[in-house]
Structures are given as structure tokens and as C-alpha cells.
Amino acid sequence: MTQDRRLDGVSRRKFLIGTGAAGAAAMAGCSSEDADGDGSDGSDGGSGSDGGSGADGGSSSEDTETETETSDTSNQMDTSPLESGGSSTVYPISNTGSSYWNANRPASDTEYWPHGEYDIDTDKNLADYWAGLYGFEPAGDEGPPFTVTVGLSHSGTGVEKVRDGKHDIGNSSGNVEDELPDRDSYDDFVDHVVGVDGQPLVVSQEIADAGVEKITGQQLKDIYKGRITNWSEVGGPDKEMRVLARVKGSGTRTSFVSNVFNDPEAETTVANRFGQNQRLAQAIAQADNAISYLALAFIDTDGLAPVALEWEGTTYSYQDDQNGLDSKAYPLSRDLHCYTWQGTSKKEAAFIRMILSDFGQDTFVKPNNYFALGGRRQEEELAKLPEPTDA
Numbered sequence: 001m002t003q004d005r006r007l008d009g010v011s012r013r014k015f016l017i018g019t020g021a022a023g024a025a026a027m028a029g030c031s032s033e034d035a036d037g038d039g040s041d042g043s044d045g046g047s048g049s050d051g052g053s054g055a056d057g058g059s060s061s062e063d064t065e066t067e068t069e070t071s072d073t074s075n076q077m078d079t080s081p082l083e084s085g086g087s088s089t090v091y092p093i094s095n096t097g098s099s100y101w102n103a104n105r106p107a108s109d110t111e112y113w114p115h116g117e118y119d120i121d122t123d124k125n126l127a128d129y130w131a132g133l134y135g136f137e138p139a140g141d142e143g144p145p146f147t148v149t150v151g152l153s154h155s156g157t158g159v160e161k162v163r164d165g166k167h168d169i170g171n172s173s174g175n176v177e178d179e180l181p182d183r184d185s186y187d188d189f190v191d192h193v194v195g196v197d198g199q200p201l202v203v204s205q206e207i208a209d210a211g212v213e214k215i216t217g218q219q220l221k222d223i224y225k226g227r228i229t230n231w232s233e234v235g236g237p238d239k240e241m242r243v244l245a246r247v248k249g250s251g252t253r254t255s256f257v258s259n260v261f262n263d264p265e266a267e268t269t270v271a272n273r274f275g276q277n278q279r280l281a282q283a284i285a286q287a288d289n290a291i292s293y294l295a296l297a298f299i300d301t302d303g304l305a306p307v308a309l310e311w312e313g314t315t316y317s318y319q320d321d322q323n324g325l326d327s328k329a330y331p332l333s334r335d336l337h338c339y340t341w342q343g344t345s346k347k348e349a350a351f352i353r354m355i356l357s358d359f360g361q362d363t364f365v366k367p368n369n370y371f372a373l374g375g376r377r378q379e380e381e382l383a384k385l386p387e388p389t390d391a
Contacts, residue, residue, distance in 0.1 A: 085151025086158015086171035089295040092368040098148040133388035134346035155251025174251030178264035198325025199332040206288040208305035226269030244292040255334040
């Protein structure tokens with residue numbers, strides 16, 4: 001993979017060039033992050049306080065590679081795979097975007113690439129158009145100008161790997177300041193907000209069927225501090241309460257404890273912790289007495305149900321037109337981030353610009369049950385990207 005660095009005020013790039021294309025082709029599509037067990041569910045089965053938890057382009061017949069250093073102003077464009085990864089909350093957005101990008105459907109396929117609906121006048125394939133804004137040559141039927149891979153772990157891993165040069169884009173559902181609290185400076189991180197998550201509270205379907213429809217803010221705090229342990233204490237059945245959560249290092253967990261306890265490192269008392277939203281949603285659904293917070297994209301999982309949250313006198317409910325989870329005042333809402341390191345390269349900018357566009361918000365953010373950016377925020381995020389060279 002490649003990584004921008006600022007040298008003498010110029011964005012310079014060092015990458016390996018080989019003579020084959022098999023390596024890049026093998027990286028197309030999605031990939032799971034398995035280093036250090038990042039892709040595991042992170043559950044521990046016990047109760048207690050929360051604990052933490054490039055492909056090159058091939059080689060010649062002589063098996064040699066040439067290390068080449070170029071600047072972004074050079075005619076040599078970096079077409080190695082764009083690698084992203086991290087948050088399981090941001091994953092549905094990035095993964096859907098990568099599937100569209102890697103398919104690179106033609107302009108004639110208006111169901112898949114409805115450019116005309118967004119006042120985009122082009123005869124280019126989907127990825128060819130967005131990459132072409134930054135000077136990449138179209139690849140047409142051979143695939144996109146460069147492929148995009150998306151790894152799945154959690155937010156802390158995403159920001160660490162973009163910092164360490166292992167990812168181009170680090171996906172995170174928590175602020176980098178909360179995910180890496182011990183840094184002296186965050187100036188090298190560039191924060192690209194791509195959507196908003198109204199984090200819901202959810203319970204096992206059996207608990208909702210028994211009449212639990214709402215949790216107050218104080219009850220929520222008491223539940224996650226171990227002071228409430230039976231559903232009868234909040235108007236439910238006489239049944240032990242199974243409190244579930246995400247692992248430390250998860251942006252979903254960091255945002256939750258920061259919003260509820262005003263402390264991103266607050267300790268909580270839970271029965272099990274999970275490294276991915278998918279695993280957490282399944283655990284809630286498979287239990288008959290569970291409660292947890294969850295990323296909004298996974299709320300449609302069979303066997304679980306959202307419950308309202310009463311916070312400082314206002315009740316926020318899923319799909320409520322007045323006080324829904326998209327309300328700016330909803331206490332558990334949080335931004336969804338794609339971080340880059342030491343600037344944003346043309347390759348990174350092409351993919352992020354696609355997600356931030358009206359087309360991307362309608363295609364990658366909204367269908368995954370997240371809230372699209374409003375017009376003002378959308379313009380603010382687009383302004384963080386390098387100006388297109390071929391608009």
C-alpha cells in the first residue's frame with residue numbers, strides 16, 4: 001500500500017512498482033483484518049468492568065522490484081490498491097462504496113450508476129469518473145484505475161493502522177482524540193466525516209414484548225454501572241438483566257461511554273463484550289434478557305427491538321418524526337469518520353469524494369440506515385479534499 005508523507009512542504013509518495021498485475025487483482029473487493037485478532041468478536045464470557053482489547057503489483061521474471069519515489073505532481077500515478085479498515089460501524093458505508101468502485105459499471109448502466117440524476121454529465125464508468133477527477137487514466141472493462149479493499153475490525157485499530165502506514169484510510173466511529181487519548185498532537189490526522197449514526201438502545205425481543213418501551217438516562221447509567229441487574233427494576237419482568245457491550249477500542253463503545261458518562265475511558269460493568277456490531281446484534285437477538293447500545297445500521301436484526309431513551313426530560317424514539325435518533329439533541333448520536341494521515345492523497349480523495357457526493361450519500365450512507373450529511377456539513381467535508389485536477 002502507499003502512504004503520503006510531507007517532505008519539504010511537498011506531498012511525496014514512496015511505493016513499489018512491479019511488472020505484474022496479479023497482486024492488485026487479488027486485492028480487489030473486501031478483506032478481513034486478522035492481524036492481532038482484530039477481526040474476532042472480542043467477547044469474554046464473564047462479568048466485570050470493561051477491558052481492552054500492500055499488496056505490491058507483482059514481480060518480474062527476475063523477481064526484482066524497483067523502489068520509486070514520486071510526487072503527486074508527477075506523471076506517474078499510484079494505482080496500487082487503496083486500503084482502508086477499522087470500525088465495524090463505518091464498514092457498511094465503505095464496503096458498499098468499494099463494491100461499487102471495484103465493479104466500475106459503465107455509464108450506460110443507469111440503475112447502478114445513475115449519474116444523470118445527480119447532474120453528472122459523463123460517459124465514463126463509475127470509478128473511472130471519480131478517479132479521473134484526480135488525473136487517473138480510465139481502465140474501462142479491465143476494472144477500476146485502482147481497487148479498494150476494506151478491512152473489518154474496530155475504530156482503535158483503524159486509527160492506529162492509518163497512523164502506522166498500514167492503511168490509507170482509517171475508519172472510526174469515535175473521535176481520534178478519544179481512540180488515541182495519549183497523543184500530544186493530532187495534527188497529522190485529517191478527519192473526513194462521511195455520515196452520522198444515531199446510536200440506538202436495543203433489547204431482546206422478549207423484553208420488548210414484556211412491555212419495556214423506554215429507559216431513562218439515570219437508569220441507563222445505573223445499568224452500565226451494575227446498580228440495576230433485574231428487568232423488574234425498570235418496569236419489566238422478574239428476570240436477570242444481561243448487559244452487553246462493545247470492546248474497549250471500539251468507536252461505538254468509546255462514543256457511548258463518552259456521551260453517557262462524559263468520559264471516553266469510563267469503566268462499565270457488563271456480561272459480555274464484542275469486537276463487532278454484527279456479533280453484538282446476534283448476541284442480543286439470541287438472548288431473551290439482553291440490553292445494549294448498537295450502531296444504527298444493525299437495528300433491523302431479527303430478534304431485537306429498539307427502546308426509547310428519556311434524557312433530560314425529552315424522550316427520543318426510533319423513527320420518531322419530532323425526536324428521532326437523527327435529532328441533533330439525541331445524546332447518543334456520533335459522527336462517522338474516515339481518517340487519512342499527513343494530508344489526503346489524490347487516490348484517497350477520489351474515493352472519499354464519491355462517498356461525500358449526493359450520489360454517495362444516497363447510495364452508501366442512507367441505505368445502511370445512517371443519516372446523510374446536511375448540505376452545509378457536506379460542503380465543509382468536501383472542502384477538506386484536494387481540488388480535482390480534471391473537474
